[in-house]
Amino acid sequence: xxxxxxxxxxxxxxxxxxxxxxxxxxxxxxxxxxxxxxxxxxxxxxxxxxxxxxxxxxxxxxxxxxxxxxxxxxxxxxxxxxxxxxxxxxxxxxxxxxxxxxxxxxxxxxxxxxxxxxxxxxxxxxxxxxxxxxxxxxxxxxxxxxxxxxxxxxxxxxxxxxxxxxxxxxxxxxxxxxxxxxxxxxxxxxxxxxxxxxxxxxxxxxxxxxxxxxxxxxxxxxxxxxxxxxxxxxxxxxxxxxxxxxxxxxxxxxxxxxxxxxxxxxxxxxxxxxxxxxxxxxxxxxxx
Amino acid sequence: xxxxxxxxxxxxxxxxxxxxxxxxxxxxxxxxxxxxxxxxxxxxxxxxxxxxxxxxxxxxxxxxxxxxxxxxxxxxxxxxxxxxxxxxxxxxxxxxxxxxxxxxxxxxxxxxxxxxxxxxxxxxxxxxxxxxxxxxxxxxxxxxxxxxxxxxxxxxxxxxxxxxxxxxxxxxxxxxxxxxxxxxxxxxxxxxxxxxxxxxxxxxxxxxxxxxxxxxxxxxxxxxxxxxxxxxxxxxxxxxxxxxxxxxxxxxxxxxxxxxxxxxxxxxxxxxxxxxxxxxxxxxxxxxxxxxxxxxxxxxxxxxxxxxxxxxx
Numbered sequence: 001x002x003x004x005x006x007x008x009x010x011x012x013x014x015x016x017x018x019x020x021x022x023x024x025x026x027x028x029x030x031x032x033x034x035x036x037x038x039x040x041x042x043x044x045x046x047x048x049x050x051x052x053x054x055x056x057x058x059x060x061x062x063x064x065x066x067x068x069x070x071x072x073x074x075x076x077x078x079x080x081x082x083x084x085x086x087x088x089x090x091x092x093x094x095x096x097x098x099x100x101x102x103x104x105x106x107x108x109x110x111x112x113x114x115x116x117x118x119x120x121x122x123x124x125x126x127x128x129x130x131x132x133x134x135x136x137x138x139x140x141x142x143x144x145x146x147x148x149x150x151x152x153x154x155x156x157x158x159x160x161x162x163x164x165x166x167x168x169x170x171x172x173x174x175x176x177x178x179x180x181x182x183x184x185x186x187x188x189x190x191x192x193x194x195x196x197x198x199x200x201x202x203x204x205x206x207x208x209x210x211x212x213x214x215x216x217x218x219x220x221x222x223x224x225x226x227x228x229x230x231x232x233x234x235x236x237x238x239x240x241x242x243x244x245x246x247x248x249x250x251x252x253x254x255x256x257x258x259x260x261x262x263x264x265x266x267x268x269x270x271x272x273x274x275x276x277x278x279x280x281x282x283x284x285x286x287x288x
Numbered sequence: 289x290x291x292x293x294x295x296x297x298x299x300x301x302x303x304x305x306x307x308x309x310x311x312x313x314x315x316x317x318x319x320x321x322x323x324x325x326x327x328x329x330x331x332x333x334x335x336x337x338x339x340x341x342x343x344x345x346x347x348x349x350x351x352x353x354x355x356x357x358x359x360x361x362x363x364x365x366x367x368x369x370x371x372x373x374x375x376x377x378x379x380x381x382x383x384x385x386x387x388x389x390x391x392x393x394x395x396x397x398x399x400x401x402x403x404x405x406x407x408x409x410x411x412x413x414x415x416x417x418x419x420x421x422x423x424x425x426x427x428x429x430x431x432x433x434x435x436x437x438x439x440x441x442x443x444x445x446x447x448x449x450x451x452x453x454x455x456x457x458x459x460x461x462x463x464x465x466x467x468x469x470x471x472x473x474x475x476x477x478x479x480x481x482x483x484x485x486x487x488x489x490x491x492x493x494x495x496x497x498x499x500x501x502x503x504x505x506x507x508x509x510x511x512x513x514x515x516x517x518x519x520x521x522x523x524x525x526x527x528x529x530x531x532x533x534x535x536x537x538x539x540x541x542x543x544x545x546x547x548x549x550x551x552x553x554x555x556x557x558x559x560x561x562x563x564x565x566x567x568x569x570x571x572x573x574x575x576x577x578x579x580x581x582x583x584x585x586x587x588x589x590x591x592x593x594x595x596x597x598x599x600x601x
């Protein structure tokens with residue numbers, strides 16, 4: 001970041017100075033560091049984990065944290081630290097897979113109904129009202145109940161419910177953007193609807209959606225681990241934070257570290273995404 | 289009479305929404321692979337039972353007729369029979385409902401008690417250390433899953449210090465207060481984080497508004513400004529927010545009830561899922577939707593009562 005003198009042409013300087021601004025904010029920097037580390041753990045847990053997460057050792061059951069096992073060992077003598085690190089793979093995957101399909105569907109539907117309005121928009125309004133009438137977790141759980149427990153079904157369930165929130169946001173933003181001159185100009189110039197929606201409106205309307213996406217990734221980890229804890233998400237012996245906490249629950253008075261440590265990983269990752277979201281909101285939102 | 293018109297319009301909008309809610313719940317069980325009758329009656333059902341259920345649900349009829357049957361049954365309060373409980377779904381739900389409502393109301397009260405004063409302190413000290421501390425703590429709170437908060441409270445306050453029972457439910461009002469304090473606190477710690485953040489922003493917005501600056505310029509005492517203008521407007525935004533987060537609150541109670549073994553609707557939902565008790569799952573999902581929409585409606589009415597601007601738009 002020292003070679004600002006050699007900065008590329010003017011167009012990027014505005015964006016660059018905003019990036020500098022964001023990086024100078026301690027919150028964003030901390031968030032980016034946490035998520036950066038989390039991605040590293042998720043991609044190559046084997047490098048960071050001291051032991052094999054599934055190695056069972058009946059001679060070292062439920063040992064308290066020590067130099068040898070910093071997070072202790074579980075009821076099968078597996079190394080807790082290694083299991084928490086290996087769980088990053090599943091839990092970070094949740095942040096992506098539980099949100100990205102909802103994002104894609106929601107953005108597309110939201111942009112279309114926001115642009116065309118009419119009957120489709122009216123139906124959309126009722127569908128949104130109906131889906132938000134269910135508590136999020138209740139509807140997700142009900143869908144999981146029908147499909148059966150497991151990670152893939154959990155992703156399907158969250159997508160079935162979650163796209164509504166993206167669509168609602170996108171629709172409102174597209175309608176707001178339609179009021180701008182560039183949108184009318186596109187229509188006057190006879191551009192195709194597809195071009196106006198996807199080349200002109202979408203890039204301008206996407207900012208709040210991206211900011212919400214960061215929050216939603218944090219929520220996805222909370223939701224995914226909650227379902228894992230309840231026995232409806234990832235299934236043991238899969239190392240997943242919610243599952244790990246549930247496994248430790250029975251020994252909570254004697255081996256508290258089993259449940260405590262995975263929870264700290266959840267809190268840290270959630271915090272990381274929220275901080276990035278706040279930073280992005282400042283970075284992307286035009287000032288003035 | 290603009291107010292009455294608003295209420296009627298609001299009620300009219302609920303009809304299509306509720307029809308869709310019913311369709312979603314109806315389709316939920318129809319999405320199951322295989323015979324819905326078998327799914328509803330369970331594996332141990334006899335052929336006669338299956339035939340009776342097929343008949344009752346009209347499974348041999350077209351889908352629309354099936355939906356009509358489901359719809360009219362629900363309107364008559366008939367949600368079918370629970371496999372798990374061996375009684376009517378409606379009966380089980382009515383039995384468990386008060387516990388969950390108590391828990392939710394208790395949690396709302398606690399979160400207001402926590403978030404209200406702290407939001408005022410944070411907003412009045414904007415940018416200074418009390419603000420920073422309060423916001424940081426609540427930011428961490430927002431990143432905690434409800435079951436984790438519950439387990440921590442359970443371990444330290446109930447199992448370790450033995451100040452509270454580790455689970456179950458009490459008799460009478462005070463007994464319920466005692467037994468449901470920790471479960472409610474668990475939900476409250478999560479919802480108060482949401483309320484605090486929004487309330488703080490709302491208070492700051494009011495403090496910066498021209499009419500408050502005008503009141504200041506007129507020389508009105510601070511107490512009057514805070515009481516008359518800030519509190520009233522903060523109340524409106526808090527009620528709106530509470531109404532909107534009722535879904536979150538219900539999700540929270542569901543998790544809390546399983547952590548603390550509270551015999552409410554949430555734990556029943558989970559038991560129903562593991563027992564594949566589809567009539568009960570359907571009934572509970574519907575109950576949650578009804579609860580939420582009642583709260584949405586009350587929120588809207590309360591809001592239009594407090595804020596005249598709402599009635600005009």
